[in-house]
Amino acid sequence: MDQTLEKPSRRLFLQAGAAAGGGLLLSFNLPGEVRAAGAAKPATLNAFVRIAPDGVVTIAAKRAEIGQGVKTTLPMLIAEELDVDWAKVRIEQAPVDAKTYGDQWVGGSTTTPDEWEPSRQVGAVGRALLIQAAAQRWGIPPASLVTESGVVIDPKGKRRAAYGDLVEAAAKLTPPDPKTVPLKDPKAYRIIGKFHPQSDNDAIVTGRPLFGIDVRLPGMLYATYAKGPVFGAKVAKVDLAPAKAVKGVRAAFVVEGQAELDGLLPGVAVVADSWWSARKGREALTIAWADHLTASQSSASLAAQAAALAQRPPQRVLRQDGDVESALAGAAKVVKASYDYPFLAHATLEPQNCTAAWKAGKVEIWAPAQDPEEGRKLVATTLGVAPEAVTIHLTRSGGAFGRRLMNDFMVEAAWISKAVGAPVKLVWTREDDTRHDFYRPAGWHNLSAGLDAKGDLVAWRSHVVSFGDEKDFARGAEIDSTQFPSRAVPNYVQAVSTLPLDVPTGWLRAPGNNAFGFVMQGFIDELAHAAGQDPVAFRRRLIGDPRVLGEPGKEDTVDTGRLRGVLDRAAQMSGWGRALPKGSGLGVAVHYSHRGYVAVVIEASVQDGAPKVRKAWVAVDVGSQIVNPSGAEQQVQGSVLDAIGSTLRQKITLENGAVVESSFGDFPLLRMSEAPPVEVAFILTDNPPTGLGEPAYPPTPPALCNALFAATGKRIRSLPIGDQLA
The missing domain is CATH 3.90.1170.50 (Aldehyde oxidase/xanthine dehydrogenase, a/b hammerhead)
Structure with missing residues (x-):
């Protein structure tokens, strides 16, 4: 098939065996499970390695590349344990097949924690097979051999064998149980932890076809x-x-x-x-x-309904610790505030698109998707075919941020292709993209807190008005009752009331946290000033001694030592407490989400009524290892800039049941001229590595709003900032 963007290679082979043209192919099915087989047969894979006789190593990335860098980082994990020369590694996007691959969706910063061990095990097993092949050739114990950059070495006999010379023999061996193969000491890493450009960089900067919008098929309409x-x-x-x-x-x-x-x-x-x-x-x-x-439906009517609900008793209580009412009654000072935030669109730079080719009761799809298997199910159900009749190829996405977890664009393209009996590429307009998104839900938070005579926080009451019914929240509107300062305050209540909604909602970068960080860290800043304390010092007291809040081993626990660690580092980086020019201010926020701890300090001022962000300092703790520092730094910087843009001007408004905004003109992204320097520091701690796509977003809006308060004395409780400072 003549395509500008070629299909992922189908000459990939399942399990251990000889690869096309000679060489070793190693694959594993579900995470942590490596399989062996006899004759190699064409099949789809989960994650795999193919080694050619000339030493070139081809590694497939199993998950979708949406700009977060996994098409590079996953092969890095395999290549490190395989012990090959990174310059000889070639990367392919693996085909889509849940039965073979397991999970291939991306989102929630889950890829690194999910794949950290299984991907390294694939490389380690491959290295073990090559060592065993060399040991048999030389008649010596495998334990006496070592590897380095694609070569097996016999230190005593001073013999060397390139992987390419061993692959035929290694392909005939039975792989060991991956759990029995030791993994490298991090001190020996040559690839992991080093700066590597993204595998698609050259194609991106030279404009070669790569994205879903680039796909071409013969006879395509x-x-x-x-x-x-x-x-x-x-x-x-x-x-x-x-x-x-x-x-x-x-x-x-x-x-x-x-x-x-x-x-x-x-x-x-x-x-x-x-x-x-x-x-x-x-x-x-x-x-x-x-x-x-x-x-x-309208934004105004929803806000009016939310205001009315806020005056009534909450519909249900999600968490209650201690006696909040008594603590508030006995507090030396009570602080009250209401915060709100709007619906938000994802605004992916590449609009939604999909190419579909229906033929003889089957459909083949090329799509920039985050959750391709759910797309397969949707297409199969809607078109009335078996899931096996739907083939999906992943293309690179020009941004996703949670939008491409939904597959409406995929089923539209498939339906149209079937209707016309020809391959069809569907491309949404920017107006389609803005007015038919799955929006981050709006919300209204009504807060009360009590401070004792020492300025310590002794009571916290929150009544959130969100969307949903009596039992369930609307998609993306869930309230997490374990977010800090939950469990750090002796008397704490998280209550909720919900409104019905007939607007498509979904998950936006750092779902469940992107708005709540603004509310909770903004209100904590208010409490610091009410207590007459420095905002960083107040947070240190509130965080307290190192301990785990919640049940150890659960994802909703918070390690206060790690929270304090990033707070102190960000404060140190920014020179917190230094004198600033008149009209400028520093703001701070610290937040835990998606298994990552992040603190942000922003310096900002106001010029002619408009906010000016001068610089951001970000301290990040996502565990013991940063796989690719280049991509990691970019993820943090991108999150911060994304959040600054949404905080300044972005909102989706409903009137007469429809979205008012249509494009970047009235839903503006951050401009290059507005983007401040973002300095990033990673704190390595003795914890498993986790993801980076989400956790730097939530503390950024409150850090910016807190900085503007420090500069102007005006508290921002409603997003976007817009012209509130004019």
Whole structure:
């Protein structure tokens, strides 16, 4: 098939055996499980190694690359334990197959903790097989041999054998149990912990086809898909003739769709020889949309309902420690505040897109997806085929941030391809992307806290108004009742009331934390000032002695020693307490999320009523090892800049059931001229390595707002900041 973006190679072989053209192929199925087999047969893999006779090593990355760097870091883990020359490593994207691979989704900063040990075991088993092959050749014990950069060495006999010379023999051996193969001492690492450019960098900077939007297939048509401004509204009336009259348009038709907001919604498809023709055909249409029950929804009405609920007793209590009411009644000072934040769109730079080819009851898909197996299920169910009839190829994503965990764009492309009987590439417009997202839910937090005569926090009460029903939260609107300072305050209540919502919501970078960090660290800053204490010193007292809050071994525990460690490092990096020019201020926040501890200090000022972010300092603790410092630093910097942009100006507004904002003009991203320097420091601790895509985001909005308070004396309790300081 002649494609500009080629399919991932299908010449990949399951289990241990000879690779095409000679060499060793090693693969494992589910994490930690390495398999052996006889004759190698074409198959899909989970993660694998292929070693050619010339010493070139091909490693497949099993999970999707969405900009977080896993297409480089996962092969680094394998290559390190395999003990090869990184310059001789070639990287491929593995095909999609849950039965062979296990989990291939990406999100929640889970890839590093999930793959840290299994990926290294794959490399270690491969090294053990090569050593065993050399030992048999030389008639000596395997334990007497060592490896270095793709070579097995006999130190005593001064013999050397390149991996490429051993692969044929190694391919015939039975792999050992991976649990019995020792892993390297971190002190011996040559690849892990070193700066390596991302594997796709050259293709990205030279503009070579790489992303989903780049896919080309023979005979491929292009499609656009118009959906109602009110989510789920059906087509009441449309004249398709104007679209069909546009030069290049091949077809235009109504799709009845379904009611589920995360599936195939009703709409009108236009298919043409070029995407521009498809768009012009769509613009020629005048579509009357049927009335929909949710047309009365608006941001203003939701805020009014939330304000009314806040005055009533909470609908349910999620956590209660001690006696909050008595502690508040006896407090030397009580502080109250209300915080709120808006719906947010993901604003991926590459709009949603998918290429689908339906043929003979099967569909082949090329998509920038975060959760391809869920996409397979959705397509199979909607098209009425077996999941085995759906083949998915992962392409690189031009940003995801949680948006591509949903697969609505995938099922739209598949449906249109089936309808026209030809390969189709569906590309959303920027307006589609903004108005048909799965939004970070808005929320309203009503807080009260009590301070004793020493300024210590003795009581905390929170009544959150979120979205959902009596039992369940809307997607992405969940309240985590274990977030700090929960369990650090003797008297603590987390209560909630929920509003019904018919807007598609989802997970945005650092879900469950991206907004709560703003609320909790903003309010803690207020308490520090009410207590007459320095904000860093107040947080140190609140964090207290090193200990584990919660049940050890559970993900919702908080290690106060690690929390204090990043706080102190960020304060030291920024020169906390130093004199600043008039009108400038330092703000601090510290937060634990997605198994990572991060503290952020921001220096900011206000110029002509507009906030100016001058610099950010970030201290990060994600365990004992940073796999690729280059990618890690970029992830932290990207999170901070992303969060600054959303804090300054981003919001999604609902009117008459529809989204008002349409593009970057009214949902602006941070501009290069606004981006401050972001200095990053990693603190290595004796804990398993964890991910970096999320944890630096949550403390950034409060650090910025706290800095602006220090500069102006004006407290920001509602996001975005907008013109509140004008």
